[in-house]
Structures are given as structure tokens and as C-alpha cells.
Amino acid sequence: MAEITAALVKALREQTGAGMMDCKRALTETGGDLEGAVDWLRKKGLSAAAKKSGRVAAEGLVGVVSQKNRAAMVEVNAETDFVARNETFQAFVETLCRIALDVGEDVEKLRAAPFPGSERNVGEELTHMVATIGENMTIRRARVLSVPSGVVATYMHAALKPGLGKIGVLVALEADSELDGLETLGRQIGMHVAASKPDALDVDAVDPAALARERAVLTEQARASGKPDNVIEKMIEGRIRKYYEEVVLLEQVWVHDGESRVRAVVKKAGGKLVAFERFTLGEGIDKPGGDDFASEVAKVAGT
Secondary structure, eight states: OOOOEEEEEHHHHHHHHOOOOOOHHHHHHHHTTTHHHHHHHHHHHHHHHHHTTTTTEEEEEEEEESSSSEEEEEEESSSGGGGOOOHHHHHHHHHHHHHHHOOOSSSHHHHSSOOSSSSSSSSHHHHHHHHHHHHOOEEEEEEEEEEESSSEEEEEEESSSSTTEEEEEEEEEEEESOOOHHHHHHHEEEHHHHHHHSSSSGGGGHHHHHHHHHHHHHHHHTTTTTTTOOOOHHHHHHHHHHHHHHHHHGGBBBBTTSSSSSSHHHHTOOOOEEEEEEETTTTTTOOOTSSSSHHHHHHHHHO
């Protein structure tokens, strides 16, 4: 029997895409024979993950979980919306959220963390699910917010079940003492963020490049009016303020009354809004038509 070294396990993993523990088990079962281990994994269906890894995964779930002054949000992608309704997949996302509360938002650290109830780590458990469910899946991103005193509220728009859906929001509110309604205010702000899609918390946090592009466009528009330079400058500054009202959370009009500014609402409550995060499932993922699993299903169905 050949010695089952770490290098041998690594070689099998790279060849098959199976999880590390599955590779070690395969080598043990085959007495260290690499080719035999490949066949063993194929028979068990555990090497299938490698074949699926190149397919586009833009569906799946966003998950959130909170512990009063700390909360985590993750996005786990799959190829089709069907997987979002799979209980095993849902349980994986829920567990990953809880792991992120302890480990943090670094995806590589998340993948390396032990997965509860198994001998695998998170990355290996994901690979095992890929082989079992039959779709490519990826842990795309994670975010963890915390405050020393106050709450980090969560909001899930059109939740598939509590804490799981397609648009998730975290809202961090600081307060010197326990304030009645702070959690409720956080959820209301989360709903506002989901609807209004702000880019920045405050004016200072606006992306300088985005601001420069906006100012350049507004300048050209103002100059086209033919007005004097001093008037043009005032026109530009007025339009920049309007731009801030569109993209800055604290400057936006509160969606719940259509009149107040978010800044005023938070101040009246006695808290301080210090951070927020919004995840929309699949945003920014290029979805080429024809090569993804959803297209394959459509072809088979004749649609």
C-alpha cells in the first residue's frame, strides 16, 4: 500500500475537483492508487464537481443573520433558481452566515473554516454539494458589520424564508444606551436601502471618480445653456447637491414618508448610522446566453 501523502491528496483533488476528505477517503479505499482513486470518486459521483466549475452561477441565495450588535450577510451562487428552493442548499447558506459571524467576511477564510456536523471544511462541503445537487456553486462574497454599542439590523426583501432571499441589507446603528425602537428603525432603513439603492453612506464616502464624472457631465450641460460663468458655477453646485440626494443614503428622502431626510430621521431617533451594506443576488455577474445550466434546461424542455 502506497503512503497517502498530502501531495498525493492534493494531486487527486486537482485532478477531480473533489473535496480533500473525499480524496483522502478514496486513496485509503484504493490503497494509495491514484488512478483507482479517480475511478472510486467517479463511481461515487464526487468528481463531477470539476466538470461543472466552469458554468455560470448567477442564481442562488443571499443570507443574513444577526446577534444584536453584530450581523453577517453572504451570497452563495448556483446556476438556477431551482437550487434556491433546495433545503440542503438553504441550510448551507444559513450555516455559512453563522460561520461568518465568527470567522469574518474573508471568503478564503470562510472556505477554510470547519463545516459543523462533518469532517469537511466549508469549501469541501460546497464541492460535495456541487456533486450531489448537480450544479456549479460558488461563495461569492460576505460582509460582517458590528458596533460597540447599538444594533446591526438586517432586512431581507421578499424573503424565501426568514433570513434568505435575493436582496439583503445590513444596517449598523450606534447608540450610547439602549434605545426603544432602534432595531425597528434599522429594519426600516434596510427597507429604504433595498428600494433606493444608495451608493454611499455620506457625502465624504462618495467615490471621487464617480463624482468627477458626474461633475464633468453637469459642467458640459450647464455650459450648453450659454449663461455667464458665475451662473454656470451655481447651476453645477445645485445639480451636485441633487446628485448627492440621489446616491448618498443620509441625504436621500425617507421612503416611508416621502418628505424627511434619512439624516433627520436617524438624528430624531437618537442613534447614529455608521454603515450599511446591500447585496443583490447576481448583480454584476456576466450571464452569457447559451452556456449556462439554465439554458441547457430550457433546451431540453423545448422552450
